[in-house]
Amino acid sequence: MKSKLKSAYSYIHENGISEFVMRKILDSAVDSYWKNKIFLSPRNLYVPLNKIKIDRPIFLLGTQGCGGTVLSRLIRLHPDVVYITGNSRFWGGHAELHDDARFKYMPDDWVLRSPGYHNMLGYEKYHPIFGFNRSWVYATDELLHEYRKTEKDFSANCEKSIVSVIKKCIRAYSKDLGSSRFHDMSQSYCVKVPLLRKVFPDVKFIVLLRNPFAMCWREITRKTGKYKDYAIVPSQTRKLELACQHWRNTYTIALNDLGNMANNIIIRYEDFTNNPIDNVNKLLDHCELDKKRYSFPDEKMKIPLGTKDRWKWWPLIPDVNDKYLDELPEWAREIIENHCGDLIRRFNYELDIIAK
Numbered sequence: 001m002k003s004k005l006k007s008a009y010s011y012i013h014e015n016g017i018s019e020f021v022m023r024k025i026l027d028s029a030v031d032s033y034w035k036n037k038i039f040l041s042p043r044n045l046y047v048p049l050n051k052i053k054i055d056r057p058i059f060l061l062g063t064q065g066c067g068g069t070v071l072s073r074l075i076r077l078h079p080d081v082v083y084i085t086g087n088s089r090f091w092g093g094h095a096e097l098h099d100d101a102r103f104k105y106m107p108d109d110w111v112l113r114s115p116g117y118h119n120m121l122g123y124e125k126y127h128p129i130f131g132f133n134r135s136w137v138y139a140t141d142e143l144l145h146e147y148r149k150t151e152k153d154f155s156a157n158c159e160k161s162i163v164s165v166i167k168k169c170i171r172a173y174s175k176d177l178g179s180s181r182f183h184d185m186s187q188s189y190c191v192k193v194p195l196l197r198k199v200f201p202d203v204k205f206i207v208l209l210r211n212p213f214a215m216c217w218r219e220i221t222r223k224t225g226k227y228k229d230y231a232i233v234p235s236q237t238r239k240l241e242l243a244c245q246h247w248r249n250t251y252t253i254a255l256n257d258l259g260n261m262a263n264n265i266i267i268r269y270e271d272f273t274n275n276p277i278d279n280v281n282k283l284l285d286h287c288e289l290d291k292k293r294y295s296f297p298d299e300k301m302k303i304p305l306g307t308k309d310r311w312k313w314w315p316l317i318p319d320v321n322d323k324y325l326d327e328l329p330e331w332a333r334e335i336i337e338n339h340c341g342d343l344i345r346r347f348n349y350e351l352d353i354i355a356k
Contacts, residue, residue, distance in 0.1 A: 023305075030306030034086045034173075035095050035102065041172040052167040052177060057200050058287050060185040061193070061248055061254050062208035064135055065215060067269035067320070069095070069312045071208055072117050072185040074280050077297065078289050082173040083183045084165075092307025097165065098186035099184045106161045109195060112138060112188045131229035136219050138188055139249040140242050148253070150194040159199050167173035181289065190250045193257035205264035206285050207254055208272075211349050214321035216243040217328050240332055251343055270345060273316045 058075065062068045075081055076091035084100055085093030094100060098112040104120040112134055113124045130137050137145045166182050174180035189196060196203055220239040227233045234242065258264045265286045272279045277296060284291045297314040337344065344350050 009162055027306050030090070030304070031085075031093060031308070034090050034306060037086075038084075038102065038168055038172040043171050047177065049164060049167045049171065052170050054166055054170070054182060054200065056181060056202045056204050056288060057166065057194060058183040058204045058206065058207060060183070060206045061188055061190045061191075062185075062187060062210070063215065063250050064187050064219065066208050066210040067272065068185045068187070069309065070316060071206070071269075071272065071283075072183065073269075073313065074276075074297070075183055075283065075287070075289075078181075078284070078294050079175060080179050080181050080289060080293070081183050082170055082180050085173075086167050087173045087175060090304050090306060092304050092310070095184065095307065096186045097162075097184045098188045103165050103204060106165065107158055109153055109158045109192070110162050112147070112186070128231055129234075131231060133226060133229045136243060136246050138246070139191055139253075140245040141249070144191065144249055147188055147191055149192040151198040153195055154198045158195070162199060181287070187250075190254040191197075193254055197257075199232050203263060205258060205261075206283065207251070207258070207264060207266045208269055208288070209251060209266070209343075209347060210269040211321045211325070212247045213328055213333060213336050213343060213349065214324035216240060216247055216336050216340075217324045217332055219246075221244045221324075221327075237331075237335070239334050241272070241339065244336055246344065248340045255343075268322065273318050273320060276316050295344065311335065 039328070058069050058074050060075070072083075072095055074090050076083055076086075076095070077088050079088045081088065083093075083095050084097050084103075085095065097103060098110060099120075102118060104111060111120070113120055124132060126132060127143070129142065134143070137143055170177065170180045170182060193205065220236065220243050227239075255266070256266070265282065267279060267283075280296065281291060284294060299315055301314065302312060303310050337350075
C-alpha cells in the first residue's frame with residue numbers, strides 16, 4: 001500500500017492531478033481491452049482450438065510477495081511469450097490464472113476460490129477461521145488438503161478445462177501461433193505440480209524463493225486489512241505460525257514434487273535482484289526461449305498503459321528484505337526457524353540473519 005501511495009504521489013507531483021486522473025481512466029480502458037480480447041479476437045472466428053498447440057508451457061512457482069511479478073514480467077518481455085492477459089506489447093496485466101474472474105467456472109483443481117475477500121461464484125465456503133480469505137493460508141495445515149492436487153486428481157474434464165483456457169489465450173494474444181509459449185504465475189499451483197506435469201509432460205517450472213524470515217514477518221505486519229474477515233483475529237504469534245506453515249508447505253511440497261527433474265530451475269529472489277541480467281539469461285536458456293530475440297529493459301523504457309503495480313519493475317531494488325530483517329524480534333525469529341529450519345539451511349537463509 002505504501003508503494004502504491006508513494007507511486008501515486010510522485011506521479012501527481014510531477015504531472016498534476018488532472019493527468020493522474022486521465023492516466024487512471026486510460027489504464028482502466030487499456031486493461032479492459034486486453035482482458036476482453038480473449039472473447040473478441042477475430043481469430044476466434046477462423047482458428048479452431050484443435051489447431052493450436054501448447055508447447056512447453058512455463059509456470060512460475062512461489063508464494064505471494066516473493067518477487068514473482070517482476071520476474072514474470074521480464075519473461076513476458078520475450079516476443080514469443082503469451083499469458084492470460086497479453087503478450088510482450090502488454091506485459092503488465094493480471095497474470096494469475098487461478099484467481100482471474102474470466103475463468104472462475106473452471107474446476108476447483110485450477111481455481112483459488114475466494115481470493116482475498118472476493119466470493120468468485122457466490123457460494124464459496126466460509127471458513128470458520130479464515131472466512132473467505134485464502135491469501136497466504138491455502139497452504140496452511142488447515143486448508144492444504146483442499147488445494148493439494150496430484151496425478152490422482154487427473155480427469156478428462158480437468159485436462160480439457162485448463163487446455164481450453166490456455167489455447168484461447170494463445171489464440172487471442174500470440175503474435176505467431178506457431179511459436180507461442182504460454183506463461184503463468186499462479187501461486188497455488190505450487191501444490192499442484194504433479195497434476196500440471198500430468199496434463200503438460202513438457203512443462204517448464206521456475207521456483208522462486210524469498211527469505212522466510214523477511215517474508216513471514218512481512219505477511220503478518222503489512223497493512224492489508226487481511227484479518228478483518230477472520231471470525232476471530234488470531235494473536236501475533238498465531239498469525240506468524242500460519243504464515244510459516246504456508247511458506248514451508250508451499251516450498252516443501254513443490255520441491256519434493258519436482259525432485260531432480262531437468263525441467264525445473266530454482267532461484268532465490270535475493271540472488272536474482274543482485275544479478276538480474278545473468279539470471280534472466282539463465283531463465284531464457286532454461287525455458288528454451290531465443291535470447292537473440294530478447295531485449296533487456298532499461299530505466300527509460302515506457303511502462304505500458306494499463307499496467308498494474310507499476311513500481312514492480314526495472315531497475316530491480318536490492319536489499320528488499322532489510323526492512324523486515326531489521327525489525328524482526330527474537331521471538332519471531334525462533335518461530336520461523338522452528339517451522340522452516342530445513343529450507344532455511346538448504347538455501348542459506350540463516351546467513352542473512354547472522355549478517356544482521
